[in-house]
Each structure stands twice: as C-alpha cells, then as structure tokens.
Amino acid sequence: MKNIKLAAAIAAALSAVAGTAHAAGFQLTEQSALALGRAYAGVGVDGTDISGVYYNPATMTLHKGTKVQAGGVGVGLNLEFSDDHDESHDQNGRGAEQFIPHGFFTHQINDSTWFGLGITVPFGMGTEYGDHWAHNTTGVSANIITVDFNPNIAWKVNEKFSIGAGVSLQYAQADLKKQSTIIGLSAMSEIDADSTAWGWNVGLMWSPLENLRFGLSYRSNVVHDAEGTLTLEGITSHDLGNGVNADMFNGTHDGFATVEAPAWAMATAAWDVNDLLSLYATFRWANWSSFDQLDIEGTVDLPIGISQNVSSTIKNNWKDTYLFSVGGDLRLTNFWTLRGGIGYETSPIKDPKTRTSIIPDANRWWFAVGSSFKWSEQFSTDVSFAHLHGVGERNLWEDGKKVGRFRRLDAYLLGVQMQYQF
Template sequence: MKNTTFKLAAVAVAAASALAGQAYAAGFMLTEQSVAGLGRSYAGIGVDGTDISGVYYNPATMTLHKGTTLQAGFVGIGLNLDYAGNDGTTENGREKSQAIPHGYLLHQINDSTWVGLAMTVPFGMGTEFGDDWSQADHGISAQILTFDFNPNVAWKASEKLSFGAGVSVQYASADLTKKTYLADTAKGQQMGGSALFGSSSVRSEIDADSIAWGWNVGMMWSPLENLRFGLSYRSKIKHEADGDLTIDEANLTEDSNLDKLPPQLGGPITTSSELAALLGQLGNYGQLPGSAVVSAPAWAMATVAWDVNELLSLYGTFRWTDWSSFEKLDIDSNGSTMTTIQNNWRDTYLTSIGADLRITDRWTLRGGVAYETSPIATKEYRTAIIPDADRWWFSVGSSYKISEDMIADVGFAHLHGVHERSLYGADGREVGKFRKLDAYLLGVQLQYKF
C-alpha cells in the first residue's frame, strides 16, 4: 500500500499538470486563418469577399466568388512573455517563431452551388522557459498543434440569401514538459509533504495525439447590393488524446528526509540516482501510458461588411467561444483516473472593427482593431505554459493585384495582453507577474484564380 502511495506521489500531479497544459493550449485559439483578415483584426471576415478564407469562417460566403480559386499562405507568430518573480528572478517564454500555414480551394459548380476545402491550424502554441526557472512547476515548455481538414458546400438560395455547411477531420498533437515537486502532489501531502520530500522533484513530459471530427454551418444575407451580414457556427470537437508520459531527471535536494525512509519502503534514499532507482522499481520512472479527453470548444460568429463606395469598405465581427464548457480535466493512466484538474473557465468574446481603402485598381490598404477576452475566470488558474489575459489587437495590411488572376496579401498584428497577468503558487499566493504578454504576427498569402 505504501509503495502504491509513493508511486502516486511522484506521478499523479506530474501527469495532470502536463495534460492540463494541453487543454490550456486549446484555450489559445488561433484566429489566424487569413492574411487579408489579419490586416483588419478579422473584422468582417468571410463576408468581406477579399479572399476565400470564408470556406473556413463561414462557408455560405463561398457564393461571393466566381470560378475556381486556390489560396495559400502562412502567419508567423512570435511571443514576448516577460516574467519577473517576487524572488527577483526573471524569465521570458520566447520560443523560436512559429509559422502557421493555411490553404483553401474553392470551385463554383453552377450558378447556385459551390464546393470548397479548408486546410488550417485552428489551435496551437509554443512556449519555452529555462529548465531551472523559478516557476518550472507551472511549466517549462509546450508545443501544441492541430491540423483541420474541412470540406464544405454552399448553396445560393437567392440573390440575397446563401447557406453553407461542412465537416472537419482534426488531428491534434501535444508535447509538454514541466517540473513536479513530490511534496506538492496529493499523495505526497498525505505522506508528510515537504517534511519528507523537501523540494525534491521529477521532470515530466507528455507526448499525446488524437484524431476527431466536427461540423460547421453558415449563412449570408445581403439586403442591399453593398451590404452583407453573416452568421456561422463551428461545433465542439472532442479529442480522446492518448500518448506517453515520461518521468525522468529525479532531483533529490538536501532539505528532504528521504534518508530516513525505512528499508521496507525502499529507503534510505541519499542520492538522486537512488531516488530514480526506487521510482523505477515502483513503475513510475520512465515511460507510462497517459490519456485525457479534451474538447476544442464550439464557437459562433456574426460579421458585417459595408461597401461604402468604390474606395472604402467598413467591417465588423463579433465572436463567442464556449470555453465555459471546459470545467475540468480527468487524467487517466493504466485504466484508472489519477487526478482531476478543475479549470473553471468562462466564455470568451472577440469584437473587431476594420476598414479597406482601395487606393488604386491594384493596391488596397487596410487596418483594424479588436478586443478579446481571456477564458481565465479565476486568476489562480493562470499557467506559465500559456499565461493568458485579455488582449487588444492592432492590425495593418495590404493587398496587391499582380495580374487579373493573382493577388498577394500581407498583414501584421500586435496583440497586447492587459489587466491581470500575475502567476500564483499552489498556496494561492502571488509568486510573480508577467510584465509583458505580447504576440507579434506577420502573414503572407497568394490567391490564384483559374
């Protein structure tokens, strides 16, 4: 019984925290599926008609485009997560820049029917701190990506009304690393907490993946020739993620009392190698199976586009994301639930406005601003892997018509985190603050009409 207790003390929270990081990464939803849209903070996306990314955002808007169009591009993302601990330590979660690709194919079958294919990365992130930074138990690194394959069809019911629908097949992959203090685990507390373990720790890494599916629908209404409204919805996608949990780098510190652990429990332990050997005998040092059910949330979006005149168009977007459905995360290993993580998230909202200015027949300039809320309802639930906060978007962009068949788009956005940005320890006390939570996005794409 004691051996089992010791095993759970070393593993349970390590696995739970690693997989909780994966769920939180899903909380960092990637809106960036269009470079033209990026340039105006995604105001009016889809109903704007300036590219074919509506295949993803609102399939009904495919009816705005004639013939066959191919579009491909990417958005590069860089992070600045400048952290200062109350103990005087500093760290920055900068990870090498990530390039998020997207691709679309749209084809008009006849005057009333369109088909399209969207290939996107709708959720993903990358952060990395030093292995020995002061809050390594909150997270060291995370690499998370999803790939979404989404065929769609659209029907033009009349000159004013269109409908669209599609199915998504989504692959998700996550690799997350953190430090776990043995005294902080639930079983470790039962065994005496820091009085026995001191600040001894292990390093945990989980690599998991999943394939799941969902659906999406949309409609577009054009009461006037120069005015368009859109409504769209994407369903929740439930991922049953399976993978490997690796526990290694056992670190025995001088403040532990494991040297007093009796022989019948595997003691005494006086070195990190002896601690690793005991953990290995108990089956919790090395590689273990790990699994969790994680859902990418449903979202709904309302958009509007108004072509004021030949030179100016104005746009708006409001998006709701159902993060309140993610209340908890159950972590399983070897067929049993090891622990439950409470998240207590709330729904999030994005509101954006933007404009396009067509300065010549070939050049279009654009800009936009947006405000997006964070899913973190209680500040103590913020993690270092993704220290989310409310954010402002500031965007600019441009399109250039290279020929009658080809258009190039560029866009840039600065996302600036505001309001509560502190990090808290297991005891609820503030341990430090992120002085900056900023992201920098730069995108390029090409559109080609056959």
C-alpha cells in the same frame, strides 16, 4: 511493462497548434493573412479572399469560378515575467518564432452550388521555460500542433440568402511538460500524445442590399481520444520509502487522453460604402467555460501484481471569451488596397490564481494594418502586420501565493499569402 492509463481533460495539450497561444485561451484566429490586416473584422463576408471556407462556408457563394489561396502568419511572442522576490527567477516563455500555415480551395459547381476545402491550424500554443525555473509547477513547456481538414458545401438559395456546411477531420499532436505532484511526490511529467477526431461547421449569409452583407457561423467542439506516452522523472527510492524501486515509476509509460476543444460562434458584417471604401465588423464568442480543469489520472502496474494509482490536476475554471473588431479597406487603385483594423479580446481566466505559465492569458487589444496587390485579373498577394497587446491583470500565483507578474504579454504577427483564380 510499466503501464499508465490516463483519463485526462488536457485541452491545453491536444486541441491546439503549431505555433503560439496569442488569441484568447489558445484559439488561433489567424486563418487569413489578408483579414489579419483589419483584425479579422468582417472576415468571410468581406469577399476579399476565400478564407470564408473556415470562418463561414456560406460566403463561398461570393466567389465565381475556381480559386486557390495559400499563405500563413509568422508569430513572435514577448511573455516577460518578473518575479516578486528574486530577479534571478525572471523568465520569458516566448520560445522560438513560429509559422501558422493555411490553404483554401473553392470551386463553383453551378449557379447555386459551391464546394470548398480548407486546411488550417485552429487552436494553439507554444511556450517554453527552463526545467529548473523556480515556478515550474505552473508549467515548463507546451509544443503542440493541430491540423484541420475541412471540406464544405455552400448553396445560394437566392440573391439574398446563402447557406453552407462542412465537416472537419482534425489531427492533433502535443507535448506538454510541467512539474507535477504524482502519488504525493514531486516529479517532472511530460505527456506526448496524438489523435484524430471529427467536428462540423455551418454558416448563413444574408445580403439585404447589394453592398451590405451579414454572416452568422458556428463551429462545433472537437473531442479527441488520444494515445501516446507519459514520461516521469525525478522520483527517487528515498522519496518512495520502504525500499520501493523508483524505476517502476520513472521512465516512459503508455498513455491515453480524452480532450475537448471548445465550440465557437461568429457574427460578421460588411458594407461596401463606395468603389473606394468598405467597412467591416466582427463579434465572436468561444465556449471556454467548458475548459474546467486538467485532470490526469491513472495506474502503474507493479511487478508484485498490484496497481498504484497516480493523478495530477490543474484547476482552470475558465469563462467564455469574446472578440470585437472593426476595420476597413481603402482601394487606392485597381492594383493597391490598404486596410486597417482594431479589436479587443477578453481573457478566459476567471480566477487569476489559476493562471499557468504555459497559457499566461490576459485581455488584449489588436492593432492591425495590411495591404493587397493585384498583379493581374487572376493573381494577387496580401501582406499584413498586427500587434496584440495584453492589458489588465497579469499576475502569476503558485500554491495560493502571488509569485510575480507578466510585465508583457504581447504577440507580433506578420502574414503573407497569395490568391489565384483559374
């Protein structure tokens, strides 16, 4: 049996999503359709929904009784690429529109203890170009899904301090395709693998005043040891020479991958100015400098009793990223709340020559608006829209040469959710 053992740092392939890379790297911030409407400023400590289970578990102590929340964010992309030399090579890797779901549950056990459960999609990308695209060595497609199950406990120490912690059981499945160099030959390679792995999270909330709250939270990295298949196509016997049968390399092989999703930390603030107005802010750091490169290494067992080494490497050399956002809520009536926010997020790409077409990242602005409708004391709905606009350097390089530029790196997000208190 043809057998390829992969030892791969393929974070782009497995620490990711159902959906699209539209935050820095392929991190998905969209775990709340409500907070989307203010570019995630003050998320968690705002107390307006229970998504703090994900962002900061200590903030569960803001919610009395038992609550459930469910919704998601629809995503559309515009990844418009312009070739420097041939207009026929222009492409748009947006792929199909996607929906990123989320769900939360919180329960107040007693006056000082809360339990919560979150089901989220924390990282992601979904891009697609044609197999015969002129620059397919920079990537052809990425279709990835990660689902995170995250139980949490929160403890209200006193009226000013709360702490929380949880564990994450994360399932990841990915299909990543690109033109690669295998044993010195050009081949279309596609890896399809899945895994489950564990992580953890902690949070702290401080309320120095009744109308002022600060939060600090941290989520660990998640390491996946994934198993699946690697498919090679396009290697010919003529390329191999010496009468070697290309069928020994072409086809589907067993695969294994070790991957790591980065850790991140977040600081948030909420100020309830009066009965009508609340103001919010968020700062987030993500450890993308750990995403150094994508290494694929392995061996093919040949019928003559020897093994042929195969390898392919994509250099990333990324840097850490930062998100800054501010926003506010305006409670017009008991039924209707308006909100808005603006944010700026940095790109992880340190060297433009390492940008790939499947993760064509850039610095970006967030522009967001939203609204909530409180239908009863128990039931409310939320809707939000955000435009993420890529700015700054957006060139694509191949084999050390600039081949074109992404004219647009934009995302359009529409979020809806419901909340119910028992």
